[in-house]
Amino acid sequence: MEPKQSSQRYKISxxxxxxxxxxxxxxxxxxxxxxxYISSAEVATALRxxxxxxxxxFAEVSSVAGKPRIGxxxxxxxxxxxxxxxYNNIDEVIIVGAGRLGQAxxxxxxFQKYGFNIVAAFDNNPKLFGMTFNEKPVLDxxxxxxxxxxxxxxxxxxxxxxxxxxEVANLLVDAGIKGILNFSQRFLEVPEDVVVQDINIVATLxxxxxxxxxxxDNR
Amino acid sequence: MEPKQSSQRYKISxxxxxxxxxxxxxxxxxxxxxxxYISSAEVATALRxxxxxxxxxFAEVSSVAGKPRIGxxxxxxxxxxxxxxxYNNIDEVIIVGAGRLGQAxxxxxxFQKYGFNIVAAFDNNPKLFGMTFNEKPVLDxxxxxxxxxxxxxxxxxxxxxxxxxxEVANLLVDAGIKGILNFSQRFLEVPEDVVVQDINIVATLxxxxxxxxxxxDNR
DNA sequence: TAGATTGTTAATCGATTAACAATC
DNA sequence: TAGATTGTTAATCGATTAACAATC
Numbered sequence: 001m002e003p004k005q006s007s008q009r010y011k012i013s014x015x016x017x018x019x020x021x022x023x024x025x026x027x028x029x030x031x032x033x034x035x036x037y038i039s040s041a042e043v044a045t046a047l048r049x050x051x052x053x054x055x056x057x058f059a060e061v062s063s064v065a066g067k068p069r070i071g072x073x074x075x076x077x078x079x080x081x082x083x084x085x086x087y088n089n090i091d092e093v094i095i096v097g098a099g100r101l102g103q104a105x106x107x108x109x110x111f112q113k114y115g116f117n118i119v120a121a122f123d124n125n126p127k128l129f130g131m132t133f134n135e136k137p138v139l140d141x142x143x144x145x146x147x148x149x150x151x152x153x154x155x156x157x158x159x160x161x162x163x164x165x166x167e168v169a170n171l172l173v174d175a176g177i178k179g180i181l182n183f184s185q186r187f188l189e190v191p192e193d194v195v196v197q198d199i200n201i202v203a204t205l206x207x208x209x210x211x212x213x214x215x216x217d218n219r
Numbered sequence: 220m221e222p223k224q225s226s227q228r229y230k231i232s233x234x235x236x237x238x239x240x241x242x243x244x245x246x247x248x249x250x251x252x253x254x255x256y257i258s259s260a261e262v263a264t265a266l267r268x269x270x271x272x273x274x275x276x277f278a279e280v281s282s283v284a285g286k287p288r289i290g291x292x293x294x295x296x297x298x299x300x301x302x303x304x305x306y307n308n309i310d311e312v313i314i315v316g317a318g319r320l321g322q323a324x325x326x327x328x329x330f331q332k333y334g335f336n337i338v339a340a341f342d343n344n345p346k347l348f349g350m351t352f353n354e355k356p357v358l359d360x361x362x363x364x365x366x367x368x369x370x371x372x373x374x375x376x377x378x379x380x381x382x383x384x385x386e387v388a389n390l391l392v393d394a395g396i397k398g399i400l401n402f403s404q405r406f407l408e409v410p411e412d413v414v415v416q417d418i419n420i421v422a423t424l425x426x427x428x429x430x431x432x433x434x435x436d437n438r
Numbered sequence: 439t440a441g442a443t444t445g446t447t448a449a450t451c452g453a454t455t456a457a458c459a460a461t462c
Numbered sequence: 463t464a465g466a467t468t469g470t471t472a473a474t475c476g477a478t479t480a481a482c483a484a485t486c
Contacts (some may be wrong), residue, residue: 017426017429018422018426021419021421021422021425022417025404025405025406025419026406029405029406035369046408085422085425085429086425086427086429086432089428091428092354093424099323099420100305100319100322100323100326101320101327102322103319103323104320104322104323105420107319108320108380110420110421111403111421111424113265113421114421114425115425116421116424122326126273132417132432134397154286154431155424155428155431157270157424160329161329178431178435179426179427179428179431179433180334180431181420181423181427185240185244185329186244186248187241187244187248187266187377189265193434195427195430195431195434197341197424197427197430199418199420199423200240200244200396200420201327201329201400202240202329202330202333202335203237203240203304203325204336204400204416204418205312205330205333205374205376205400205416206240206304206305206306206333206334206407207236207237207416208374208398208400208414208416209305209308209310209374209398210236210304210308211355211398211414211416212373212374212397212398212414213305215397215412215414216397
């Protein structure tokens with residue numbers, strides 16, 4: 001038995017899990033500009049976050065202690081964050097729904113860069129069968145269970161903003177999918193061992209509108 | 220001086236602001252099925268949330284007290300949540316980027332149903348100028364400032380998963396936009412009075428992968 | 439060296455959960 | 463009526479922020 005893996009060395013809050021990518025993409029940008037070192041203090045200022053929080057989370061994520069007066073080596077820190085975020089593991093992902101959203105996702109090459117490999121999309125529209133978008137084929141949704149099992153795929157993206165989503169979720173779960181990214185507004189009922197992450201665009205827009213109003217009222 | 224408006228009758232946590240839409244879409248589904256009343260307890264069970272929390276938040280959002288043994292009238296509760304989420308105010312929104320993601324958004328009619336009116340998309344690709352998607356025109360990004368000012372538009376969606384995002388954000392801010400929904404991975408620097416809401420698809424997928432791993436480790 | 443920045447423990451703050459009386 | 467469900471106050475829990483000694 002090997003020792004316990006990286007996970008759960010320390011407790012990770014949901015909030016922290018959402019901040020790490022923000023640090024990551026910001027620092028990545030600095031690297032692009034040729035920077036070599038970054039201090040937690042600078043990141044906090046730039047991203048308008050609390051300095052102590054950033055410091056603490058850098059300490060948790062980093063494999064190497066930061067140096068007073070200098071900060072963290074950007075290359076090392078980015079690698080550590082990649083490990084933390086799992087960008088180094090390659091995960092294969094399927095998309096259900098080859099409509100406009102599904103197509104947009106197939107063309108989005110951000111996935112590949114961060115360890116996600118979109119292998120195929122599934123749809124029930126025969127007109128789409130056999131088409132490829134960005135070299136990713138669209139297959140008949142009837143083939144999904146076999147495909148998922150044969151390739152041992154764990155993750156799926158539901159890109160059907162309309163109906164069928166629960167039905168599709170059931171299909172995915174039965175096929176063995178363990179994680180679903182859900183772009184629909186509907187709540188998905190899944191067994192205990194399956195994880196769902198929702199992206200609700202309209203709800204996010206509504207939250208934005210609400211925050212705007214709050215800001216205006218507070219002046 | 221008029222009395223303080225609806226906002227800030229009670230403190231609203233970010234977490235609560237993300238839960239209300241979940242309640243809303245679930246209850247909406249019940250309405251579709253012909254239900255008339257719903258109890259906070261049932262919602263909690265269905266959505267796997269803490270019953271006390273749901274009860275408390277229903278009490279905060281609802282204009283009418285729930286009735287013991289019966290719960291809340293669905294019609295009333297939905298309306299109250301619509302007010303809370305601002306689905307009754309009509310907000311006009313522009314999209315910057317008429318690529319695949321932008322097109323998918325133009326075709327997404329969830330917006331209209333919840334009070335958001337996509338009025339146009341802007342791009343710098345002349346081939347797209349004059350085209351319409353779902354009756355929404357694509358205009359030259361050079362026309363953006365004038366358009367925004369003339370129509371007094373407050374909200375914009377940045378659907379350029381690639382570069383240019385900071386540049387575009389600056390343009391939007393200068394034109395008078397007060398809220399930005401940002402689909403790019405880049406952190407946007409904006410003035411104090413502008414609100415940004417990020418949707419980072421890759422980061423969300425990474426969080427999903429991490430949650431999956433955690434669940435597997437815990438067994 | 440001096441002091442900017444680190445890592446970490448302790449204090450505060452806010453959100454979640456428990457408890458319970460009120461009531462349809 | 464009885465009891466399921468409500469609204470609300472108090473207790474707990476967790477996350478954020480403050481404080482400060484360590485150090486490159």
